[in-house]
Every structure is written in structure tokens, then in C-alpha cells.
Amino acid sequence: MNIELLKNIEKTVTITSSERLLITTLFKEKTYKKGEYFLKEGNICKYVGFITKGMVRYFVNVDGEEKNYGFGQENEYVSNYESFIPQNISKRNIQFLEDAELLLISHKDLERFYAEVLNGERFGRIIVGQLFIQGLQDLDSFYSDSPEIRYKKFVNDHPDLLQRIPQYHIASYIGVKPQSLSRIRKRNL
Amino acid sequence: MNIELLKNIEKTVTITSSERLLITTLFKEKTYKKGEYFLKEGNICKYVGFITKGMVRYFVNVDGEEKNYGFGQENEYVSNYESFIPQNISKRNIQFLEDAELLLISHKDLERFYAEVLNGERFGRIIVGQLFIQGLQDLDSFYSDSPEIRYKKFVNDHPDLLQRIPQYHIASYIGVKPQSLSRIRKRNL
Numbered sequence: 001m002n003i004e005l006l007k008n009i010e011k012t013v014t015i016t017s018s019e020r021l022l023i024t025t026l027f028k029e030k031t032y033k034k035g036e037y038f039l040k041e042g043n044i045c046k047y048v049g050f051i052t053k054g055m056v057r058y059f060v061n062v063d064g065e066e067k068n069y070g071f072g073q074e075n076e077y078v079s080n081y082e083s084f085i086p087q088n089i090s091k092r093n094i095q096f097l098e099d100a101e102l103l104l105i106s107h108k109d110l111e112r113f114y115a116e117v118l119n120g121e122r123f124g125r126i127i128v129g130q131l132f133i134q135g136l137q138d139l140d141s142f143y144s145d146s147p148e149i150r151y152k153k154f155v156n157d158h159p160d161l162l163q164r165i166p167q168y169h170i171a172s173y174i175g176v177k178p179q180s181l182s183r184i185r186k187r188n189l
Numbered sequence: 190m191n192i193e194l195l196k197n198i199e200k201t202v203t204i205t206s207s208e209r210l211l212i213t214t215l216f217k218e219k220t221y222k223k224g225e226y227f228l229k230e231g232n233i234c235k236y237v238g239f240i241t242k243g244m245v246r247y248f249v250n251v252d253g254e255e256k257n258y259g260f261g262q263e264n265e266y267v268s269n270y271e272s273f274i275p276q277n278i279s280k281r282n283i284q285f286l287e288d289a290e291l292l293l294i295s296h297k298d299l300e301r302f303y304a305e306v307l308n309g310e311r312f313g314r315i316i317v318g319q320l321f322i323q324g325l326q327d328l329d330s331f332y333s334d335s336p337e338i339r340y341k342k343f344v345n346d347h348p349d350l351l352q353r354i355p356q357y358h359i360a361s362y363i364g365v366k367p368q369s370l371s372r373i374r375k376r377n378l
Contacts, residue, residue, distance in 0.1 A: 082325055085318045114311070121310035122303070128314055129274045132321040136271055138326060143332040 002027070004075055005050045005103055012126050013119035027103035038078060038094040045083035045090050047104040051076055053102025055161070057169055059093050068173040069142045071097075071161060077100070082132060097165060130165055150174040151184050153163075191216070193264055194239045194292055201315050202308035209328035215302055216292035227267055227283040229329040232292075234279050236293040240265055243289025244350070246358055248282050257362040258331045260350060261287075268292070270320060286354060340373050 005027060006134060007019055015023070027050065032038070038056055039045050051074050052071035056079075058070040072078045072094075085105060105113065114120045151174045155162065162170070171181040194216060195209055204212070214237065221227070224228040227245055228234050240263050261267045261283075270329075272279035276296060294302065303309045330339060340363045344351060351359070360370040 081318070082322050085322060114314070118309075121308075121314050123308050125303070125314035125317060128317045128321060129270070132317060133271050133274060133323065135321065136324055139325060139328045139332075143328075 002029075002050075002052060002103055008050065009123060010073060013123045015117060019117045022032070022116060023113065025184055026109040027105050029161065030102050030104050032096045032100045032102065034096055034099050036073075036096050038096065039080055039083070039090055039092070041093050043090055044087055045080045047106055048077055048079040048081075048084060048110065049102040051078055052101045052103060053095060054098040054102075055164060056094050056100070057165075057173075058095055059089065059095070059172070060144050061093070066093075066172065067142075067175075068169055070138055071158060071165065071173070073158070073161060077131075081128070081135075097169070112145050147174045147176045147180070148184055151181075151188060155188070191218075191239075191241060191292055193241055196262060198312060202312045204306060204308065208306045210226045211305060212302065215298040216294050219291050219293050221285045221291065223285055223288050225254045225285050226286065228269055228279055228281070230279050230282050232279055233276055236295055237266055237268040237273060237299065238291040238293050238364070240267055241290045241292060243285060243287040243291075244353060245283050245289070246286055246354075247363075248361070249280065249283070250282070255282075255361065256331075256364075257358055259327055260347060260354065260362070262347070262350060266320075270317070270324075272355070282356070286358070311352045336363045337373060337376075338368070339369075340377060344377070 002024070006015070009015060009023065013146065025059075030049075032054070038047075038049060051072060053074060055074075056072045056078055057068050058072070059066045059068045061067075069138065078157060080090050080092050080094065082088070082092070084107065110124075114124055117123070141153065145153070154170065154173060167181060168178045171178040173179065173183070176184065191213070195204070195212065198204060198212065201375050219238075221243070227236075227238060230250065240261060242263060244263075245261045245267055246257050247261070248255045248257045250256075267280050267283060269283065271277070271281070273296065285361070299313075303313055306312070330342065340359075343359065343362060356370060357367045360367040363370065364371070365373065
């Protein structure tokens with residue numbers, strides 16, 4: 001039984017002990033190696049994952065260039081909901097930046113979660129609402145914010161990830177070449 | 190009792206006759222004049238509306254210029270969820286393009302809807318999921334698509350609105366000056 005996942009759910013709704021057991025059977029453990037993909041564009045996103053160890057980057061291919069638009073880490077959910085919810089083909093990629101351990105729930109088992117956990121629908125409604133707002137803000141920032149502002153937001157949102165993510169991935173996230181990143185870093189020490 | 194609203198909800202979930210009555214009391218009728226605002230930037234979005242008559246445009250101010258990023262019409266919900274869900278200040282504007290009639294539900298009454306309608310949470314979870322995907326696609330298109338592609342999508346998504354919306358609002362939506370719109374229209378007759 002993964003305590004972190006249950007704790008995470010219980011931050012939003014209360015669940016009974018039999019529901020805790022059910023949830024434990026619905027989420028399956030899976031390990032990934034650094035460099036493997038959670039999701040490749042052209043495929044359908046089949047799972048929502050809960051990261052218990054490791055880190056991912058979210059990226060899109062724009063004119064042959066990989067552009068990072070987000071990162072995920074421990075105690076966060078990982079998915080491309082735009083593909084997962086309607087089970088459509090994904091235009092986005094999710095790749096592991098470290099060896100990782102996840103708890104995965106399939107589309108079908110998430111329907112069971114909604115049907116059999118009393119507060120399951122409420123949990124889904126609140127989480128999807130949070131993801132919705134986060135997703136819009138991320139996309140707005142991706143297209144509109146200057147590299148300087150994106151760097152400051154990154155440091156603010158993920159202070160612990162600065163040391164874990166290769167510089168060129170941070171550069172791609174804020175939208176500059178790696179050599180420009182070091183200048184921005186110096187200005188924002 | 191507004192039949193269209195109930196029909197809309199019943200497309201997603203089943204509701205009982207006593208829930209139908211409750212829903213009718215939770216949504217309040219309000220009329221607006223053409224040019225009035227549903228929401229102005231700097232304010233908090235207090236309601237979700239269901240449009241029974243009329244039309245709105247969604248826009249942001251970019252460097253002093255109003256840029257339309259969406260339209261809403263009859264039998265659609267209208268809100269800025271990014272502001273409504275957390276009750277934060279809105280960066281976006283929603284304005285009526287015609288005299289309009291809406292059914293409004295407040296944040297507090299929506300909580301009652303979720304608490305007292307058996308399938309209320311399920312309805313919320315599914316609708317927020319749909320809005321989530323729509324919102325991401327709209328924002329992606331707003332920033333990435335060419336005017337030509339945006340024109341084609343607009344005609345495809347809202348064939349009936351071409352005659353109802355002033356040309357300069359369509360031009361703003363697809364991201365060109367009004368004189369360029371007529372060239373695009375001629376190429377896409």
C-alpha cells in the first residue's frame with residue numbers, strides 16, 4: 001500500500017479503510033529507466049501516474065526542436081489529460097529524466113475509482129479543476145513570458161529541481177540557448 | 190424552469206425530479222444588454238452562466254489591443270474558470286455581443302449543487318474535463334495557428350455565428366486586420 005498516494009488523495013477528500021484497499025489494487029506499480037517515455041506523441045495516453053520516485057519532463061516538438069513546457073516530480077500526478085480523458089492521440093511527450101517509480105491507473109480502473117469510491121467523483125472534479133488552471137497558466141507562460149520571467153517562475157515553483165535537471169533542459173524550458181541561461185542565472189543569483 | 194439547461198445537464202448525467210426543482214432554484218435568470226460585461230479583468234468571476242439567448246466574446250488586452258480568443262452562444266456555459274474556481278482576480282474579459290438572457294449560478298450555490306445532486310460531482314468532473322481540453326486547444330490555437338487555419342476552424346466550429354458577429358471581431362479572433370479578413374474569406378468561400 002502506498003502511503004504517499006493515499007495521503008495525497010486524503011488532502012482533498014476523506015476515504016474509508018475499504019476504499020483505501022480498493023485504491024491500492026487499482027494503482028499498479030511500475031518502474032522506468034532514465035530516458036524512457038511515459039508517453040510519446042502519436043500514441044494515446046493510457047494512464048494517469050503518481051510519481052513516488054523520479055522526475056519527468058513534458059515537451060513538444062516544434063519545427064524539429066524539442067521544447068520543454070513542464071516538469072513533474074515526486075508526489076505529483078503525471079498524464080496528458082488532453083489525450084487521456086477522450087483517449088485521443090497525443091501531440092505531447094513525457095520522458096523520464098531519472099530512473100523512476102510510479103503508481104499507474106488505467107482509464108478503465110479510473111472509471112471504477114469514480115464508481116466505487118464515494119468521494120471519487122468529487123476528488124476527480126477538484127483535481128481536474130486544479131490541473132485545468134495549472135495547464136492554462138503553463139501554456140500562457142510558455143507562449144507569453146520572457147525567458148527572465150520563466151526562469152524566476154521555475155526557481156520559485158521548483159527550487160529543488162535546479163540541481164536535478166540538466167542545464168540544457170532548463171534552457172529549453174525557459175526558451176533560450178544554454179549559453180544564454182548562464183547569463184540569466186548570474187543576474188538572478 | 191428552464192428546459193434547455195436541464196436537457197443539457199441530462200446529456201451527461203441522470204437527475205431526479207426533485208433535483209430538477211432544486212437546480213431550477215439554484216440558477217437565477219438575468220438579462221444583459223449588448224455591450225455589457227459578464228466579467229471585466231481585475232474583478233473576480235462570481236458566476237457560471239448558461240446562455241439561453243445571445244452571444245459573448247472572450248478577450249484579453251495585449252499591449253492596449255483587445256484580442257478575442259473565443260465566443261460563446263446559446264446552450265453553452267460561460268465563465269472564466271481560471272478565476273471562478275479559486276475565486277481569483279481575472280485577467281480576461283467576457284462581453285455580450287447581443288442582448289442576452291442567462292441562468293447564473295454562484296460559487297456558493299454550485300457547492301450546494303455538488304453536495305445535494307447525487308450525480309452533481311460527476312457532472313462537474315466531466316464538464317470541467319471537457320472545458321479543460323477545450324481551453325488548452327483554444328489557447329494553443331490562439332498562439333500557434335495561422336490566421337488562415339483559425340478562420341477555417343472558426344467557420345467549422347461556429348458556422349451559424351459568421352453572420353452574427355461583426356467582421357472586426359472575427360478579424361481580431363483570427364489575428365488579422367479587418368481588411369486582411371476579406372482576402373481570407375474570398376480564398377475560403
